[in-house]
Amino acid sequence: MLRFDLTDEQRKLKEEIRTYLDSHITPELLNELKENPDGGPLWSQYIKELGEDGWLGIGWPIEYGGQGRTPLEQYIFLEEIERTGVNIPFITLETVGPTLMKLGTEEQKNYFLPKILKGEVEIAVGYTEPQAGTDLASLQTRAVRDGDSYVINGQKVFTTNAHMADYIWLAARTDPDAPKHKGISIFLVPTSLPGFSVTPMNLIGERSNVSYYDNVRVPLSALVGEENKGWEYITTQLSLERLMLSTYSRMERMIEETITWASENEFDGARVIDQPGVRDSLAELTVEMEILRLLNYRAAWGHSNEKAAPYRPSMNKVFAAELNQKVFDTCMQVMGMFGQMETGSEWAVADGYAPEHAKKRLVYLFGGGANDVQRDLVARFGLGLPKS
Ligand SMILES: Cc1cc2nc3c(=O)[nH]c(=O)nc-3n(C[C@H](O)[C@H](O)[C@H](O)COP(=O)(O)OP(=O)(O)OC[C@H]3O[C@@H](n4cnc5c(N)ncnc54)[C@H](O)[C@@H]3O)c2cc1C
Structure with a gap:
């Protein structure tokens, strides 16, 4: 029977990754990224360290420098690293690398894969x-x-x-x-x-x-x-990109930041968190996020255990992109004007996490394939309906 949750070992791994990242994402690194969002020497050093310490290839085969665990462990790593808000070469590591592993020539695998895991190459x-x-x-x-x-x-x-x-x-x-x-x-x-x-x-x-x-x-x-086999390679890469775009951890962090803020601030003489509308909204978001979490574990598990379920990443991407809008919109409304204050403002909540990520994640509605078309793929490949 499929167990719809992480094992104790996987939970431990998640905690271990979070502890590692907390100690490696320093205020100096965050300042460097504020000055230069493309990253400078501290960011390059951080990526190299992630590689040297074996995290980048946690779910990759040992022969390419990985830890030989499964795509589900790789997905757990992705969730934790996403949560930090500090980008790594996501597309290279999570989509191009695994596609090359499956479909590239031996020469390409031997050249690119170890370099990707050492954080030495970026591919757009x-x-x-x-x-x-x-x-x-x-x-x-x-x-x-x-x-x-x-x-x-x-x-x-x-x-x-x-x-x-x-x-x-x-x-x-x-x-x-x-x-x-x-x-x-x-x-x-x-x-x-x-x-x-x-x-x-x-x-x-x-x-x-x-x-x-x-x-x-x-x-x-x-x-x-x-x-002339490029279409297969494109769809393989895009399928991985859709799962990558479906992560829930930035939404989870947003909800946590909102709960903290709403517990510490008052409106009309009462704590914001005690208002029924606020409680209802946050509870609803939490339930939906839990659904997304399980859908993603299912899809990540499926990468190594199912032959063909190409609609899963499409389904998750649609759900995640729309939920993302709802989470950030709702949390910003709960925090009122404070929710809109950007990084650098003394009034910003969690250093402007909400407006920064709300803007960046708009693209998920159409990046990796427009949601309208993804719905069509789910209908065809998931439900067996005819092509529209
Ligand atoms: C921030 C950002 C980063 C990106 N990064 C990359 C990248 O690194 N590499 C890359 O190659 N591309 C990238 N893209 C491009 C992205 O993949 C495209 O924007 C996306 O595929 C949609 O293509 P389009 O913009 O030409 O929109 P169009 O194809 O013109 O579609 C516009 C809208 O029309 C609707 N539509 C179109 N066709 C259909 C249909 N058949 N059925 C129903 N509705 C339909 C959809 O609602 C769609 O959103 C990026 C885009 C953005 C905004």
Whole structure:
């Protein structure tokens, strides 16, 4: 029978990770990130230490430098690290790495995977184009084989972290005559190559990039796995990204911060927490968050135990993205004007955790695939309904 909760050992591990992170996320590191959200030397040092101390690859095989535990332990690590609010190269570690492990060439696995676990390489994802977002298979960026290399031309939008990345996990069309899902390949493009450039796209609460490929010449070894199999690689990576986007721990922390604030502050002569409406709202959020927690454990467990349940990450992502809006909106309302005060204000609650993360998490409604389309996937693959 499936046990819908963590084992005692897993709970202990969760506590151990939290204690480790509490002692490594110093005020100096947080100050550095306030000054420079992309991170400076302290942040790089922190990522390297996480790698050296074996945390980054907790659920990865030992042969690549991991601890050989399961995806569920890797997910527990992800929850704890998310809770801190300090980013690590999430996309590289949680999505590109495992996809390479499954579908990359031996040479790519041996080169990239140990580096990822040591925090030595960052990889950004280059899928979206000005005319290909939700309808990703319409992408136009071209990779043309020329002797012992491919020559890449095109433009991507929303290439988040491309300005800091060592490589782009790039989707490009290699067979323009094939049906559109069948003529795409994935390349690992070094950002140091001539012809590659980025310009910033400033979004609400964070930076992304436009990335340009102007006759970028990559060796044949930059092709991930097999030519024209890119759609399978994209969907594998996106499925992992959807689970990654579904974490509950920032919401959990938000609710905890709100309960603390509401217990210490009064409105109209009574503690805010004693108002029935506030109690009802916080209780409802807590119940829904518990549902999300169990859905995520189920999906993480499924990665190593189920053959095909591709709708689970989609289902979790829809639920998590919408719950996230509800949690941050409700908590900010409970705290009134204080809830809107940003980092740096003397009136900010928990150093502006609420407004900072409320802004950043808006993207989850469509990032990793728009929720409307994810609902369609759940209907088709989860419920067996016909394609709409
Ligand atoms: C902060 C941020 C970071 C991002 N990072 C990356 C990244 O690193 N790499 C990358 O490649 N991309 C990235 N993206 C892009 C993201 O994946 C796309 O925004 C997303 O796929 C939607 O594409 P679009 O913006 O072109 O919207 P569109 O495809 O134009 O869709 C707009 C809206 O139309 C609706 N819609 C569209 N098609 C359908 C349909 N068939 N059925 C029902 N409704 C539909 C949906 O509601 C959707 O939200 C990022 C985006 C943001 C905002």
